[in-house]
Amino acid sequence: MGDIEYSFVNKLASQLVSFFNIGVDILQGAKIPPEAFNQQRGQYYSTVILSKLELMKSLSEEKMLGLVDEDLYVPTKNYVIGEADAAGKCAVVSLFRLKRENYEMLDEEKILYARTLKESVRLLGHLLGFENCRNAKCVMYLTDNVTEVDQKGTKFCDNCLRKVKVWHG
Numbered sequence: 001m002g003d004i005e006y007s008f009v010n011k012l013a014s015q016l017v018s019f020f021n022i023g024v025d026i027l028q029g030a031k032i033p034p035e036a037f038n039q040q041r042g043q044y045y046s047t048v049i050l051s052k053l054e055l056m057k058s059l060s061e062e063k064m065l066g067l068v069d070e071d072l073y074v075p076t077k078n079y080v081i082g083e084a085d086a087a088g089k090c091a092v093v094s095l096f097r098l099k100r101e102n103y104e105m106l107d108e109e110k111i112l113y114a115r116t117l118k119e120s121v122r123l124l125g126h127l128l129g130f131e132n133c134r135n136a137k138c139v140m141y142l143t144d145n146v147t148e149v150d151q152k153g154t155k156f157c158d159n160c161l162r163k164v165k166v167w168h169g
Helices: 006-020 046-056 108-127 146-151 158-168
Strands: 043-045 064-068 082-085 090-094
Touching: 006 064, 006 108, 043 046, 046 064, 046 082, 046 090, 064 108, 082 108, 090 108, 108 146
Parallel strands: 064 090
Antiparallel strands: 082 090
16 A cells, blocks of 8 residues: 555565465555544554455455555554454555664665565464464564564464464365
8 A cells, every 4th residue: 555666565475475375466556545644643543444455355255465654553552563453354564664773784675575574474374363473483473663573583483383284274
């Protein structure tokens, strides 16, 4: 949603196929709903964006992952990196916090991609019925900040990997 480079989205979609062994379609970018913007906070309410994504689905069983370049929040937190609605089968990841902190350590594009991939896998995992993991190195570990995103791994831990295998049958 918004102005995110197609090559970035295409690379991410290709990688997500290998994590979950499912087909991925890239939809044309949509506008972020203006009603999601909270002027007092200067942020977008992620739950409103999830509602918009759900309306964009052609089939109820489809899963939808939106990427935005704006700062997101939920009322109980100062910001969120992303949010998933398992019932609506929609998730949204914000690049805002992922690309604005701790870049001095690596190449900007590579670190943004790695962070986005980790959070996209985690949120799509929720849409497939997986829960947050307690293992801080697992990709399903719930992260509250960019430092934690950087520290966690890009793969499922053994416990979560067993769940993936069960899910695939």
